[in-house]
Amino acid sequence: MVLSNDLAALIGFGSEASLWGMYTVIFLVSLSVLLWRRRTRDVNWVIVSANCFLYVLATTHYAIEFNHFYTTLNAIGVVGFANETQQLVGADLLISLTDFVGDMVLIYRCYLVWGRNWYICVLPFLAALAGFACVCGVVHLVVAVAPTAPVAPAALVPLGTAGYALPLCTNVMVTSLIVGRIWWTSRGAAKNAALRSTISTTRKAMNIVVESGALYLVAQLILVVLFALGHPAQAIVAVMAVQIYGIAPTMIIIRVGLGVSSEQTTKDSGMTHISWTRPSQNRAFGQSTTVFNTVVTTVTHDEPMPNETMQMKTIDSHTDKDSISAV
Structure with a gap:
């Protein structure tokens, strides 16, 4: 059976609904952990605020998709369900905006780990910003050229691929910078018997950064490949990715708050x-x-x-x- 654009859009909505439910539970747990943690240490409100903003973006995207699901099925049924509408244009922009905000959270962590050295973050920031600009350009051109097309026209695929690939590059760069910095600054611990216990601490920190980055990266990579191929399944992955972009950084807060790892949810010491x-x-x-x-x-x-x-x-x-x- 060939996967049609309409069927892919329906499957995507159902998948996003499940992930949004999971994200809501994870987000509420993270808030509970932060309220408990606040009793013993100061909270970094930059990261907390960014994660709350991510949840608002993900929830707004799901609300738009839910409204489209309800009104479109009532009006025309399944046929034409995937066709672009004015509401879905906003949802498309929210996909990239959520990705951009998620990248900013990751870049901010990199900025802290590198001792507030903003020079190290210039290239990742420009890559993320360029990717967001490319997607905005694609959405504008699609509305102008083919306002009801369920997928981007072939002429716009290269620009859209760049828009999704650049944030992927940002993820790889920033994750590598964070992990590399932690490893480099802690490598001297193995030479001192009194400091060897720091090795397990840094390994936990590196593991959680890699695991969170891998979840983010897989979603981005699959979306880039499917979009480049023009496959209808991109409609499934794109809406799921919105929730994953929020789940990944929120999981870091929970694991840190429960003492599983160390990260910058508290004010850093430079x-x-x-x-x-x-x-x-x-x-x-x-x-x-x-x-x-x-x-x-x-x-x-x-x-x-x-x-x-x-x-x-x-x-x-x-x-x-x-x-x-x-x-």
Whole structure:
């Protein structure tokens, strides 16, 4: 059986409805975790606000699709269900806007992990912005050339492919930068017996970034391939991707809040380096705190350390708290 555009659009709506339900539960859990976590540490409201905005975008897209499902089936039935309408134009734009906001959240995490060095984020930001601009151009041209076409005309496919491929490149670049930075700043821990426990902390941080990025990347990659081929199944993946773009970063907040990993849901302490200082009178012998680029690990020894203890010096610090985590 050949998959038609109308059938693909119906399947896509059903799939998005299921994912939106899952996303709603995940989002509410993340808010509960953040309210609980706020008792012990400051919350990074930039990331929290961005994730709330992602949920609003995903919910708005689903509401538009639901309204189209209800009104179109009532009016004309299944035949012509996938045809473009003014409402669906807005939904199409929301797909790329949600993708763009999700990329901005990822770029912001990269900015924090690299010690608030905005130079490292210029290329990923330009790639994400260019991708969003390409999709906006495609939507405008489709409305002007073929306002009821269920898929983009063949002449516009290259531009649309670029619009979806550039955010994919952004995801790969930023995820690699985050993971590479964490690995590079923590590689010295293996050479110091007192710091080896930081290795497990950094591995958890890297794992969660890679896992979240992989979920995001798979959705983007499949959408790029199907759009380039002009396959009707793009209507299924496109609407599902909207919810995935929100689920991936929200899962990071939940796992961090439950202590599964470390990430920047709390205010970061900036770039750090390790130095040896005389033991503080306010700190007990045998305890040292080590920070690897805002990933914090506490190492406790059974015996006092001789004459010296390792402490943290923070460059461009934005908080005076010891226990702060980021990724």
